[in-house]
């Protein structure tokens with residue numbers, strides 16, 4: 001069962017869970033500023049949910065770069081450490 005370590009919390013979740021959903025359902029402050037209201041709601045088009053991920057997750061999507069992952073496109077496989085990414089806009 002994967003564990004997610006984020007903002008001082010350890011969250012257990014189902015294997016192949018969506019990282020964005022796990023973080024939001026567990027009260028993790030994922031978005032910066034107004035992005036918490038204005039975002040694509042997880043369809044992978046805005047980039048505001050990007051974080052730095054350390055651990056085994058699904059392969060990077062073609063829309064991601066090597067330094068951050070969009071949580072809405074990330075599937076959890078094993079223990080994962082998540083740090084908030086800096087805004088890219």
Ligand code: FES
Nearest residue numbers: 042044047049072
């Ligand atoms: S919520 Fe928009 S890219 Fe993830």
